Amino acid sequence: MKVTRQNLIELCDNFLDHKIDKTAIINFAWAAINDNLFEREKDEIISDTIFEWDNEDINFEINKTNILLWKERLLTEKDNLIIYNNWNAHIETQKKICEQSNSIWKPINKKLKIGVSKNLGKYPINGLRRLAEKGSTGWLIWTGEFSEADNFSNQYVQNICYNKGQK
Structure with a gap:
């Protein structure tokens, strides 16, 4: 359509x-x-x-x-x-x-998940937007050092995702 x-x-x-x-x-x-x-x-x-x-x-x-x-x-x-x-x-x-930044602006949808680390009380807070996967915005929010390890982003997306009103 x-x-x-x-x-x-x-x-x-x-x-x-x-x-x-x-x-x-x-x-x-x-x-x-x-x-x-x-x-x-x-x-x-x-x-x-x-x-x-x-x-x-x-x-x-x-x-x-x-x-x-x-x-x-x-x-x-x-x-x-x-x-x-x-x-x-x-x-x-x-x-x-x-x-x-030669990036495409795209708002997030409140129905999708974002990956958030458990230790957001520390500084600096970092954010990275990757390609979204089904059910996810692609946003990762964390503190501490970034890692290129495959499981770095996956641990946030799979284990610590939040929807509005849900854990």
């Missing part, structure tokens, strides 16, 4: 007409990101919208005002979301850092 701007506009309209709730929007975004059956156009506005819908904890809340702003962006390419949601202004800084 190809995800188009029109598909996303229809979801906005259905939300605004109370035909669907935000869970349907979040589930659509989750499926679009993670299901290989979905084919997105090479359209940054489509990709940004889907990633923003996927995780309102790090992106914009899914509510009537923001849905209207997403619809406006999909129709006109005019983006007023940051103006109305200035609490999320750090994302532009993250994108610039990624661009300077």
Whole structure:
């Protein structure tokens, strides 16, 4: 299935007409990101919208005002979301850092796991993002020295992973 701007506009309209709730929007975004059956156009506005819908904890809340702003962006390419949601202004800084580092900016999804060491009370705290594996963001957070050993990242991903509200 190809995800188009029109598909996303229809979801906005259905939300605004109370035909669907935000869970349907979040589930659509989750499926679009993670299901290989979905084919997105090479359209940054489509990709940004889907990633923003996927995780309102790090992106914009899914509510009537923001849905209207997403619809406006999909129709006109005019983006007023940051103006109305200035609490999320750090994302532009993250994108610039990624661009300077020749990295692709990609927000994490709260449904996925991150690898975290048990000793985060020490300094410095280190972070590394590797290619994500199924069910994982690819992020490793640890203190102490980094190791190239195969089991270094695996011990965090396999043994000490946290989902929101789960150990």
